[in-house]
Amino acid sequence: MERREYFGTSGIRERVGEGLTADLALNVGRALADDADRVVVGRDPRESGTFLLDALAAGLAECGCEVVDLGPAATPTVARSVAWRDADAGVSVTASHNPSEYNGLKLWQPSGQAFDTPMQEEIVERLVTEEFDYAAWDETGGRREWPGARERHVAAVVDAVDVDPADAPSVVVDLGNGAGTASVDALVELGCDVETLNAQPDGRFPGRPSEPTAANCESLCDLVASSDADLGLAHDGDADRMMAVTGDGAFVAGDALLAVFAQAFAGEGDTVAAPVDTSLLVDDALADVGADLVHTRVGDVYVAERAAEDDVVFGGEPSGAWIFPGETLCPDGPLAAAKLVELVANGPALGERLAALDRYPIRRDSREVADKSAVMDRVRDAVHDAYDDVDTLDGVRVDLGDAWFLLRPSGTEPIVRVTAEARSEERADEVFAEAEQLLDEAV
Template sequence: MFGTSGVRGRVGEEVTADLALDIGRALATDGAETVVLGRDARDSGRTLSRALSAGVTECGADVIDVGVQPTPTVARSVVREGADAGVVVTASHNPAPDNGIKLWAADGRAFGDEANARIAEIVREETFELAAWDALGEHRQLEGARSHHEQALRESVAIPADLSVVVDLGNGVARVTADALHAAGCDVETLNAQRDGRFPGRPSEPTAANCETACEVVDATGADLGVVHDGDADRLMAIDERGRFVAGDALLALFARREAETGDRVAVPVDTSLLVADALAEVGADVTYTPVGDAYVAAETTTPDVVFGGEPSGAWIWPTQIRCPDGPLAACTLAALVGAEGSLAAMVDDLPEYPIRRESVQTDAKSAIIERVADLATAEYDDVSTLDGIRVETDAGWFLVRASGTESLVRITAEARDERDAEELFETARELIERASETV
């Protein structure tokens, strides 16, 4: 039921009001007495949210509804309200026909595997503890969640007042970013600012291909910086002043180097570039690898010497603020970094370039293929990690084969310090998948 980012799928097929009702029931049955509820801009979220609230209250727990808000705004509200859990009805960067349900713990981080498994078992076994007629929970609206988020951003980050910033909201719910930057004195120009869960301006995922218009606007207007969000604003990607989309690994290296000092560690997933480890080595810090998924990164940030966590896909976690990926916080922090250093392009150009190849293979048998690839790789290579998928280290570099947590895909990543080595490692990984597919 739960992938690396909660429940996601096509509305009316994998994701239904019946499922939302049962997950709400399960949350209350599992012991949550107060649940904060929010959703992104998708129209289907209205129905799913109502069903989920009904399930929570039917089992005697109370719902605090913050309405249509960024995922990090909801997570922050869980902590501020002292709630036992939170729910965001969102499919994040997935396309408009999809929706999903992601659960949040009392400390503002995503549910881990164990907590998700408990909820899934209650739903599967239908062991709901329904309340008596006179003990049903209450549903109440909470105003001001976004303003609290904006205030926290301005209090935690020294946003420079003389920057010009293009903010591409992607028709999502990230208005808090534009508001915080504008209130700090920045010259803000927005793109795709009309909230619309159909995402008519561009696909929701903030990739280089999807953000070409934003890149052109940054270049044409002479802005100092461009920032782009996905549909629920848990992700943040960047565009430098030359109109170049900044690779996620490079942005992760810049954030990590800003936050870490000697002896610190930064939590990153197993598909992260060598670039990040090398950037941290310059300041006497190190990486610690996790499975792919912000819940795993967030869990690692509970270790005292882990000062930051991030994923190249655009999820950034500052554990002293909130253990939910906070795209608006990342946008404001990046603005502060550009204000201090003067040029995002210069910072990016100062980083070494390591050739890295990433590709996805469509398959309906991803689990079986991964098991077979693990057998093949373990038999043929000495340094193999199965923390998440199969990561093979060689003298030339590394490659990773792992199943997507949200889609019917097997993902390949290969990297080396030399272009030819990276290409050879990538072809080796793809060949392993092809050999595995022949026997599945």
């Protein structure tokens, strides 16, 4: 098999029938079985997930690995079930927030952490050489279901928070036609009055696009605003992400929600991990409680790697992936939903918490490019020639003192993302235009 970049920032993710085929899923199963005796598998509601999961399971069993099949399941349910079933690894067949024509394979360790870079490289090497350790005819692996996975996940979420049912808020949950029903079950058990939106699992995502952005969650905002709900919550297709809406129907920007979580769960001397595109408001929120922010590469894999270290009490991405290392190292949308409900139940309300934060104008855009690697090479050369404080941890981040900008290639799509932030609207526009001009010239 040819060598290519199989793994992006969130596992293997490609268009079905093009970069991602049953053949690839079969070989990933074979490759993974080399280091595993038991593997947990599950999938989001996408139609293509059925045959991809079957192919994956066949490759695992063919090489002697026992397969624990959760069927349709949220990605955090799969990740957490690796330890619960005493397995060696887990695989979610999901493209998460991507459109329905995509699917993917995300690999999990028993800790709940996604496969790190060295582990991914081992899988890629086996995919390239196609040197698999096939089992004898009478030593192949079996495949069995575990119908109790969601219930175990719900119980874990409920146990992780402290909510007096008398104070539990009224919540609208937009599941986005995805796999996040564990979130609803957990909130009901906590005593919340729950109304659902787009609750029917459907991999075509007819209710709204899978990614829970402000533009895609307008119906949720309208419903919360026109009801007595205290809070709105939204998941993506596999429920590893969670975004929120205040009681008056305002969508909460990811950086602001990250700041709320960070300030609530970090204290004096603690560290919070977040990617290089995180707003300055998170730094300021943490400074108020004596905690620090450490930057990582963009992607929950990298946030989780840093969150695995003892000094980190919380990790998150503005895209909606939240990691509570005391519970699990996977982004867990239902857990994040329950944690936010806990904060609201114990006061103050989400809107009040947001009002107490500083706000800085941040600009974000994406540009489709034909060759993102070549474009980024040209950007990197130009930036090093023109600026002094340059960070190339992930993409190119330039610190201008009173502002910063970042040009970074997507790990899953042929695009370059542009981000800029300053302490005034005029300066933010100026810096953003500066960054876009750099990209224009590189393209």
